[in-house]
Amino acid sequence: MxxxxxxxxxxxxxxxxxxxxxxxxxxxxxxxxxxxxxxxxxxxxxxxxxxxxxxxxxxxxxxxxxxxxxxxxxxxxxxxxxxxxxxxxxxxxxxxxxxxxxxxxxxxxxxxxxxxxxxxxxxxxxxxxxxxxxxxxxxxxxxxxxxxxxxxxxxxxxxxxxxxxxxxxxxxxxxxxxxxxxxxxxxxxxxxxxxxxxxxxxxxxxxxxxxxxxxxxxxxxxxxxxxxxxxxxxxTPSEILITPANEFVEDFVGSDRALKRLSLMRVGDISLWRAPNARPGQSTAEVRAELERPDVEVPYALLVDERERPQGWLTKRDLSGDTVPATADAPLGPVLETSDVMRDALADLLQGESMYAPVVDHNGRIAGILSIEIISEFLNSPVAATEEQSAVERPLAPDRASEIAADE
Amino acid sequence: MNSGLLGMPLAAVGEVGEGFFKHRTGATLPCQARPAHLFCWDWATEHINRFGTPALQQFELVVISVLIGFAIAFILALIAHRFKPLQFPLLAGTGVLFAIPSIAFFMLLLPITGRGRETAIIALSAYTLQIIYRNVMQGLNNVPDSAKDAARGMGLTERQILWKVELPLAIPEIVGGIRIATVSTVAIATLAVFANAGGLGSQIYSSSNLVFPTAIIIAGAIAILMAFAIDLVLLTAQRFATPWRRAASEAVP
Incomplete structure (x- = not known):
């Protein structure tokens, strides 16, 4: 040669x-x-x-x-x-x-x-x-x-x-x-x-x-x-899951295609909720005030250490004193990472029987809160997910497109 | 038998004789004179030299016949491998040759090749065809399809697939065929004497042996040893040529 x-x-x-x-x-x-x-x-x-x-x-x-x-x-x-x-x-x-x-x-x-x-x-x-x-x-x-x-x-x-x-x-x-x-x-x-x-x-x-x-x-x-x-x-995979072109594709993908979409997403890809963060020794009045704010979706405050690592959930009793205690009454439950696949995150939430789980970045610092509600909203909103996929080229099938338009 | 005795130096005869009378007290006759005696050690030690030339002839007959048979059978197998419809006709053809009784084969060849080594070699080679052909075919057919598919998919040509993949993987079966062919040829070659081609048969098919079987036993033993020895050499060669088979038996996953 x-x-x-x-x-x-x-x-x-x-x-x-x-x-x-x-x-x-x-x-x-x-x-x-x-x-x-x-x-x-x-x-x-x-x-x-x-x-x-x-x-x-x-x-x-x-x-x-x-x-x-x-x-x-x-x-x-x-x-x-x-x-x-x-x-x-x-x-x-x-x-x-x-x-x-x-x-x-x-x-x-x-x-x-x-x-x-x-x-x-x-x-x-x-x-x-x-x-x-x-x-x-x-x-x-x-x-x-x-x-x-x-x-x-x-x-x-x-x-x-x-x-x-x-x-x-x-x-x-x-x-x-x-x-x-x-x-x-x-x-x-x-x-x-x-x-x-x-x-x-x-x-x-x-x-x-x-x-x-x-x-x-x-x-x-x-x-x-x-x-x-x-x-x-x-x-693309997400387009096939969100808008199957016809019945054959829909059958082939399976009835659990909504759940399958979760394996295409990572926790960090979705907008997370936030909970008031509280440090030991901080005044409880401040924390209670923050809980009242309308942009805070989680009704509990999260106890974090000096490096913003989640330590536990603070209950009403924890906040009844003047300052935030060093340990939280309620255990932390599952802790997720931003790099976790959504499907696994959901499994962790269900396994831990919790509505909310703190999400940490690769340094262990709090990045937000994932809730069952966020996941269920994500599954119900095909449009949001399509926007995240820039590579979608194939036009949507007409009936599907109108469905999505109606949702909007 | 006399010629053998005459060929021995007198001193040697004397020595054997002394030993004989010393150890066999009460015996009045040498054992070759007693028909009931199955094996006569004294005769054997005295006459072992007469088996040398026939053994060598036998060995040559076997090696040449198997080599020729292998060459022909191998080529036939490659042809049948390439042109699959020929597989069965060739198997049947070599099968017919295999079925001809050996002495009849020699007789059939007499008018063409006359009496002699050529006749014996032709017949003996013909017998090996079936065994070797069948084994080479089997070896080639046993090569995993996945290996052939991968080879083709990586861009090996048909010829490269044959020589680099199929034939190396068929070595165990091919050598197996040669081993069986060799052992059976060692046995059949004793009949070459009927084609006047010498060999150990010359020491076996003799009228006097009917009453004195020692020569038959010696010739037979030499044939068995020869078969074992060749088989061992082939087996060793195969071991060296197929290191992956040893790896398989030693595999500790």
Whole structure:
């Protein structure tokens, strides 16, 4: 392999992927597996293809690296038609991760990761440096490099699968249910790791799953597919949850879509309530006066220390003296952080059987109060949430749009 | 038998004779003269040299036949792997060859190749085809689809997939086939004597052995040892060629 090609293929960055009437028909069967698919995936985004089994999502994904050959139409990567490329060379520039991982059992972890660099004729030193870098990138102990795949756990194997796909820094990654065969705890960990990694490497990712929760979590944009690769809605996760385009999408997303929206938000993203803060030794009259103010939503005062860290809730009896006592009568209950996901925050509130919970920033300082009421208001106001999502491009379905207008 | 005795230095005969009379008190005849005697140690130690050449011939027959058989079967398997519809016809074809009785095979070849080593090697190679072909096919078919899919998806060409993924992973089955073929060829090669190709069979199929089986036992033992030795060499080679299999058995997750 000429050196020029090797450098060209390790340019990094990301490329857009554009489907133009992409169609796949097997044999002479009347119904195509994928029927005139038009889809634009922006460079650096994770596009999740999700839908029931047999909807053509995997076929659509595999057309990109020509594992499935197009019958009609075209796919452009960075503006260039995949049909013009030699299939094997095209594939070396596209990361490929599958559910069964597909590590080569007879090659060590390092050798597995080095597969494509070796195909491209990288010299030994460069391959060695890159494999070490990748092991670190996916959070694997460098000592594992000399092991064989069978000596690794399922989660570790898929980390190697991701590292192997990233070996030559491809502009596009194809991931076919990459975490589908991994137990729930490790799946969540791998999902989070991949999102962290993606924030750094910013690849264009086509991610196939049948799990709408995974799609909502992983996708910058989600394409919900029905039979024959027909896209029912292509939008951001929050838009799909707030304004499903039709009944199919609504059913697919599930009746708990309101709750699912909570997993897209963090506590710090919402406007919190405030409670009067009281320091030990402060005059209770001052605190009582503050409780009367109309802009204070919480009817209890919060005891904080000198560094504004919440200590407990003050009851009427606590405030009956002249000065605020050093300890509060009522326990603090759950304490949330601004970085907590709303869904978890709600769970904590319910678990603690509290109406209110103090929210602290990363220094432990009080940032506000989250209440059940705030969450319920958030769930009832689709407009507020849509405004928070700047990336919404697809127009709302007419009936939905009028509903929202009425709410306003 | 006489030729063997004549070939021995007289001194050697004398020594053996002394030992014989010293240890077998009461015996009046050397054991080879007593038909009921299954194994005659004295005869064996005296005549062991006569097995050298036949053993070497046998070894050559086995190695050459298995090598030729492997080469042909391997190529057939690769063809069948590429063109799947040929899998069954080739299996059936090698199966027919395998089913021909060996002596009949030699007789069939006589008009074409005459009596001699070539005839024996042709027949013996033909017998290995079925075993090796079947094992190579099995090895290739056992390669996990996910590994092949990943290989293709990463941009390996069909040929690279074959040589870098499929064949290395099929090594255990391929070597397994060669091992079975070798052991069975060691046994069948004793019949090569009927094609006038020598081998240990020359020491087995002799009319006098019907009443004096010692030579049969010695030739048989040599054949068994030969089979074991070759098998051990192949097994060791396989171990070295497939370190990942050892890793699998030592795996401590």
């Amino acid at each position: 000429p050196a020029a090609e090797a450098t060209k293929q390790s340019q990094g960055g990301a490329s857009s992927v554009v489907y133009q009437g992409a169609t796949k028909r097997y044999g002479h069967s009347s119904a195509p597996a994928v029927d005139h698919l038009d889809l634009e995936v922006e460079a650096g985004e994770i596009c999740v293809l999700v839908g029931p089994s047999g909807c053509g999502k995997t076929t659509s994904m595999r057309m990109v690296n020509r594992m499935v050959e197009l019958t009609e139409g075209d796919i452009l990567i960075g503006g260039e038609s995949v049909k013009k490329r030699d299939a094997a060379r095209l594939r070396r520039e596209i990361g490929y991760v599958i559910q069964q991982v597909g590590l080569f059992p007879h090659r060590t972890i390092t050798q597995n990761i080095a597969t494509v660099p070796q195909l491209l004729g990288w010299d030994k030193e460069r391959v060695r440096a890159r494999t070490a870098e990748l092991l670190a990138l996916v959070g694997l102990d460098p000592e594992l490099g000399d092991r064989f795949p069978v000596q690794l756990s399922g989660g570790q194997q898929q980390r190697v699968g991701v590292a192997r796909a990233l070996a030559v820094d491809p502009p596009v990654m194809l991931m076919d249910e990459p975490f589908g065969a991994i137990d729930p705890i490790n799946r969540e960990r791998l999902q989070n790791e991949f999102l962290r990694l993606q924030a750094e490497i910013r690849k264009t990712v086509l991610f196939v799953t049948h799990d709408i929760d995974e799609a909502i979590k992983m996708g910058d944009r989600i394409a919900i597919m029905k039979q024959h690769g027909r896209v029912e809605q292509y939008a």
